[in-house]
Amino acid sequence: MAEEVLLFGMWASPFSRRIELALKLKGVQYKYVEEDLTNKSPALLQYNPVHKKIPVFVHNGKSIAESQVILEYIDETWQGYSILPKDPHEKAVARFWAKLIDEKCLHAAFRACWGADQKEREKTIEEVNEQLQFLEDELNKKRFFGGEEIGL
Numbered sequence: 001m002a003e004e005v006l007l008f009g010m011w012a013s014p015f016s017r018r019i020e021l022a023l024k025l026k027g028v029q030y031k032y033v034e035e036d037l038t039n040k041s042p043a044l045l046q047y048n049p050v051h052k053k054i055p056v057f058v059h060n061g062k063s064i065a066e067s068q069v070i071l072e073y074i075d076e077t078w079q080g081y082s083i084l085p086k087d088p089h090e091k092a093v094a095r096f097w098a099k100l101i102d103e104k105c106l107h108a109a110f111r112a113c114w115g116a117d118q119k120e121r122e123k124t125i126e127e128v129n130e131q132l133q134f135l136e137d138e139l140n141k142k143r144f145f146g147g148e149e150i151g152l
Contacts, residue, residue: 003029003059003060004031004058004059004060004061005023005028005029005030005031005057005058005059006030006031006032006033006056006057006058007019007020007023007030007031007032007033007055007056007057007058008033008035008041008043008044008047008048008054008055008056008057008058009032009033009034009035009054009055010034010035010037010054011034013054013055014106015054015055015067015102016054016055016067018067018071019055019057019067019070019071019074020032021150022070022071022074022075022083023074025080025081025083025150026074026075026078026080026081026083027078027080027081028074028078035054037053037054040052044056047063047065048063048065050065051065051066053065055067055070057070057073057074059073059077067102068095068098068099068102071083071084072084082149082151083151084151085151094151097135097138100131100134101135104131105128105131105132105135108124108127108128108131109128111124112124112125112127112128
């Protein structure tokens with residue numbers, strides 16, 4: 001019996017794109033379902049009734065929401081390329097940086113681009129620059145946060 005792997009996403013969403021990249025790195029065949037977020041499909045609402053947002057990952061009829069949770073599921077379910085480090089400390093550090101990017105950097109960047117007014121956008125640009133400096137310092141001449149291999 002073939003596995004059913006679906007990803008409900010949106011072309012401009014970094015959260016959807018990271019799931020697509022993980023599936024490709026793992027070599028997992030999947031069906032991508034593009035969502036119109038102004039007119040959400042009944043399937044999206046069925047699979048993610050709590051948040052009603054993308055991405056939603058469906059594996060053999062069972063759905064998972066939230067991109068970082070989906071990434072961990074993919075990493076634990078399919079062998080091959082590792083998305084998360086095996087070392088517990090390195091894994092915790094990877095989760096920390098991913099959470100920082102999701103909760104601080106991306107939200108600040110969105111506010112900097114589409115904030116309510118010019119004053120708010122200018123203030124947020126300063127915040128984004130500070131956060132990007134933290135990320136730059138963490139990279140410290142590495143190609144990726146995990147070293148030379150792309151991961152979480």
